[in-house]
Amino acid sequence: MKQGFPLFVLVVSALVLVKCKSWDWGESSPLGKVVHPNDNQDDTAKVALGESLFFDTRLSLDETVSCASCHKPGLAFTDGKAVSDGILGRKTARNSPSILNAAYLTSVMYDGELKNLEMQAIVPIQDHNEMGMEMGALIERLRKVPEYQEAARRIFKRDFDPWVLSRSIAAYERTLISDDSDFDLFYYGKKTHKLSKKQQRGWKLFSEKLKCTQCHALPYFTNFKVENNGYTPADAEDKGRFRIHGDSSDIGKFKVPSLRNVDYTGPYMHDGKFETLEEVIDFYAAGGRNVLNQSPLIKPFKITQKEKEELVSFLESLTGNWYK
Template sequence: MPRNACRKLVRTLIAGGAAALLIHVGVASLLAADPVIKVPAGLPPVPFPADNPPTAEKIALGKQLYFDKRLSRDNTISCASCHDPAKGYSNADQFATGFKGQKGGRNSPTVLNAAYNNFQFWDGRAGSLEEQAVGPIANPIEMNLTLPEAVDRINKIPGYKEQFQKVFGSDATEDNIAKAIASYERTILCGDAPYDRFKAGDKKALSPAAERGRVLFFGRAACSSCHSGPNFTDNAFHNIGVGMDAKKPDEGRKTISKLGGDTGSFKTPTLRDIAKSGPYMHDGSLKTLKEVVEHYNKGGVPNEFLDEEIFKLNLTPQEVDDLVTFMKEGLTSSSYPDHKMPELPK
């Protein structure tokens, strides 16, 4: 089978993981009437694992943990430090700054609508929000606190100890810390954008430029080949050429899958509220959405593993601007989840 055909088949199977995910999370997670998680217009019900159903108390606990710098070794970094609500749940820098000023090699991915991801992190190394939630805590470059130490620290705080007993019927553990943070992260949702209102029948929801951009997005510019569905992502991995001209390119998904065809491939991010979460790409190398569109317009960076969906678009400067306008205006939520740090337990 030709390599491109094989890779397309693999991506189809990955995208099909949504069905498997729904089976895994249980029938209860499909109840659209669930009052605990409020879902904005344009988005489907939020899936969740059968062993971690959301409750208001669990979400509140997870929110406290998300904003609590005491989960880092030197009490200076929280989840929100690198995934800041005021910065599109990213951090506005090319790379995040972690323990003692250390920097990683990848841009902080947004937490917005991560509830719908089949995989977490740019390389998809975590298969759930629960698995993702505790990774940065133990990462020596990020928060640098071992999970046993984190559990011990949380259990020494009376306010947390009381809440964990109420929510989980036990003291804090690695497992229920992960479940609480993941439950909160599933509430970080953005939808109800002008595009959603346009799709629902309001033909005046988009400006003329945004409407021209929408036509290009779903047509000749082929953006929707990868940025598809309600969350504008196919939940698959693609090599679009970013960073492939470096002396030693980041191998991306290949480090996890061990498949040569995944070299330089990274997870397709959501485009919801994309205007808030720059800089862009897995390495944060593109500062503006216009730079992003121009990267695609030139056909990416040629390399052996470049996706077949990446080719020269030959867009005019006006068409480039219209695509940017569609993303900036058309995909910006009218009810952005601008969460603030809650009062933390003592």
């Protein structure tokens, strides 16, 4: 018995350590409950199928690219590149966004033009530069994979088809939640968790002095709107949401990205031209580039080197424990 005691302590502390690694809010996540569409209710087997598809390179023409090639789990589901590498050495037009918390998006893509994740899932597959796959050929290919065909019959009571593909990938994406950053524990966890003094000063700068929260609003760190933050000149090749409706008031407007896990989502902006958060802050401090349609919320401000470091340190506190 004498020897049993330390072992018991060891096991208990190991359990506590494991539990502390990530935070479970239970029913009360600061992000609220994930709403599943009526025609795509949550289901464990469906999520598992979606996860396999997400990591499967057979979804692309030459079987080299999967969703995870551009949305890598270890990089908050981005890829660390300015623009991404698709099939056959082709490049995407834009920077790959994080899909953590995509479950909460009210519109999908930088232009905010797609209604839901189900509709989005089939876009990269058929995109010439991304996965370059023709849907008919893809379904034929995936029906020949016994696990996929069997799962489709079992879960959806139908043969593997675009419906099965898009529903299961979207169901998997809705499980990718990030709500346990140091900031979350500090701000929503009844202050039982401490942010460093530096990070707290950064949070005050962000929310009170610079009012970045007007667009990067809590709890998602985005207001989900399409805004012009002064980054994109009217003569840029990529004019943002303008390409959807050809409405000149949309020139330079892009969906406000969440800043959760921003330490891992660089390089920054839709074209990935800023390498560091310091560069982003310098850009905002200059009052943007004074472009057509620039939001009146983007105005020049003075910021010291010390404050800049505080702001970056706060932004780093938005990193969650999504990595498994």
